[in-house]
Amino acid sequence: MPDTAALKQLYLDRARRRWHWLEPPAPYIPNPAEPKDFPLGRWNLYIGGAGRSVDGYVNLDLVAIRGVDVAADAALLPFPDALFQRVECDAVLEHVRDPAAVMREIHRVLAPGGYAHIVTPFCHPFHEYPKDYRRFTLEGLKEIAGPLQPVAEGWRTGPTATLLVFAIEYAKLLFPWRAWRIAAHGVLGWLLFPFRYLDLALFNSPRACRLGNHCYLWLRK
Numbered sequence: 001m002p003d004t005a006a007l008k009q010l011y012l013d014r015a016r017r018r019w020h021w022l023e024p025p026a027p028y029i030p031n032p033a034e035p036k037d038f039p040l041g042r043w044n045l046y047i048g049g050a051g052r053s054v055d056g057y058v059n060l061d062l063v064a065i066r067g068v069d070v071a072a073d074a075a076l077l078p079f080p081d082a083l084f085q086r087v088e089c090d091a092v093l094e095h096v097r098d099p100a101a102v103m104r105e106i107h108r109v110l111a112p113g114g115y116a117h118i119v120t121p122f123c124h125p126f127h128e129y130p131k132d133y134r135r136f137t138l139e140g141l142k143e144i145a146g147p148l149q150p151v152a153e154g155w156r157t158g159p160t161a162t163l164l165v166f167a168i169e170y171a172k173l174l175f176p177w178r179a180w181r182i183a184a185h186g187v188l189g190w191l192l193f194p195f196r197y198l199d200l201a202l203f204n205s206p207r208a209c210r211l212g213n214h215c216y217l218w219l220r221k
Contacts, residue, residue, distance in 0.1 A: 118219065138215050
């Protein structure tokens with residue numbers, strides 16, 4: 001188990017970051033073709049939503065901070081079988097020690113006919129939150145999906161996003177001082193973000209899988 005006190009402090013520190021108004025636009029654009037309309041039920045679960053509002057979901061994370069309804073480990077969900085119509089697991093599996101165990105728990109708490117939405121990074125910089133263990137391809141996600149059946153798949157963020165986030169992180173490596181790294185992030189973020197729209201032409205390319213940034217998978221029980 002991670003140090004939950006340290007993780008809580010990390011969440012709180014990030015929530016209190018100053019200069020939000022200087023933050024550049026994200027170096028990616030979400031895939032407009034990613035499905036969003038799979039049905040919600042009376043009970044729906046959002047895994048890893050600390051610090052955000054997720055209306056219509058029970059919000060679960062490791063620590064009890066703003067927005068979290070239940071503090072628990074995703075590999076040991078404190079819910080009965082077949083409770084949720086939909087489960088969201090967005091950019092979580094790279095941070096857990098045993099993603100297959102988390103997928104087994106998602107399958108267990110999904111109601112028959114329910115949907116799970118899984119998003120994971122493929123080509124993306126290392127990011128501890130609190131730990132960063134692995135990356136996934138779409139085929140890799142299907143391998144750990146167990147009996148859940150894929151119904152939709154693709155790229156949440158594409159090859160251009162990969163190039164932009166690595167360019168920004170590379171530039172930050174060149175500076176030993178935190179203030180300079182923050183400045184580099186801001187300057188490059190503002191200069192490079194217009195290129196993100198190139199991904200609108202690349203999302204459907206059969207070769208997007210070679211450099212895709214985040215992939216998504218919809219699964220049905």
